């Protein structure tokens with residue numbers, strides 16, 4: 440287990456489509472352990488394997504109660520392998536996002552409000568959930584990483600993109 444270096448926007452691996460996981464083995468468990476260590480060390484809300492240089496379809500996320508993000512509902516700790524997202528309805532909402540691969544910046548990003556996601560945990564057990572709001576946002580952000588998409592590519596109005604300290608007062612703070 441180790442805290443790994445997080446790749447930054449511009450590094451080519453962040454822009455490629457990651458490969459599906461084929462074996463739920465010790466190598467996968469070790470990858471997930473490193474992702475957890477890295478996410479916790481950097482106080483992230485989520486992390487995708489490509490962000491630590493591994494081009495596989497694995498994400499982890501967790502949002503605990505944090506007074507800094509009092510408006511954000513907690514999201515249970517989840518490891519999601521080979522995820523599939525199905526939006527429920529066309530309803531989208533804009534919300535502020537950050538990313539450990541885009542440090543110091545925040546942007547206003549449209550996401551589907553409700554969706555169903557399916558995938559597997561690190562042991563290969565199926566997961567299926569219907570979620571909305573911030574939980575749905577986090578999953579969409581993390582799964583985008585697996586398709587080589589970073590949130591700035593989703594921003595509709597680039598006036599709503601900037602440095603966290605410069606945006607203070609205009610934006611609702613959000614975890615990375």
Ligand code: NI
Nearest residue numbers: 537538539540
């Ligand atoms: Ni991210």
